[in-house]
Amino acid sequence: MAPSTDEQEEFLLSCRYGDLDDVKQFVDQFGVAAAGAVHDDNGNTALHMLCGNGHADILDYLLPILPPALLSAKNSAESTPLHWAALNSHMDVVKRLVEFPGGPGIDLIDIKNAAGRSPLAEAELAGWDEGAQWLVQMMKLDVEGGVKEGEADEPTDAEDADASQLAAEGIEIEIEDADGQMAKMRIGGQQP
Incomplete structure (x- = not known):
């Protein structure tokens, strides 16, 4: 039914x-x-x-x-x-x-x-x-300098240092906002 x-x-x-x-x-x-x-x-x-x-x-x-x-x-x-x-x-x-x-x-x-x-x-x-x-x-x-799938099995000391710096500072990216304008956004780290 x-x-x-x-x-x-x-x-x-x-x-x-x-x-x-x-x-x-x-x-x-x-x-x-x-x-x-x-x-x-x-x-x-x-x-x-x-x-x-x-x-x-x-x-x-x-x-x-x-x-x-x-x-x-x-x-x-x-x-x-x-x-x-x-x-x-x-x-x-x-x-x-x-x-x-x-x-x-x-x-x-x-x-x-x-x-x-x-x-x-x-x-x-x-x-x-x-x-x-x-x-x-x-x-x-795809973050510039980031490891893509299938690359690098073991991080080097330099990569470990870069990762630590990214964790502390975060990553700032630009995305298109709702009005079609570019907006900056920080992922991780301390917010400004």
Whole structure:
């Protein structure tokens, strides 16, 4: 039996407002496939709703049972659940989405919405420095002079000294901000 329109709307509201018992009841009654297929008129899925509102407990319940493709599902504004979590400064949710085994992983950070903004840009636009810094740290950056995968088995004394200096001073990188301007960010070390 398929859920009615009203039952689907109630499921999305349960995700939005953090009612884990109602979410479980929907999944028990209609199945995982129905839960994964529900979306509103703007294309928002259950993950959009719960990620935008920071409901990590519901995310922990649904992530292992929903198709991993829902992690990168776009709504009508082409925003993913990670865009919503970053825009609303929900660190626990952001980490769970990016680090979920079997999901898209760090590739989620590069997805741009219709406004041309990535989840990182949404975090910056919201003024959420902690989240923006975490997302930058998760990205695969090629730091000049850094060791790439498959290079150098044992660090030399000079490399150890360089690593110690980097740990103390950090790395300053430039990234494109939400407005298309270049912004500087320091990873690690003492903040200026």
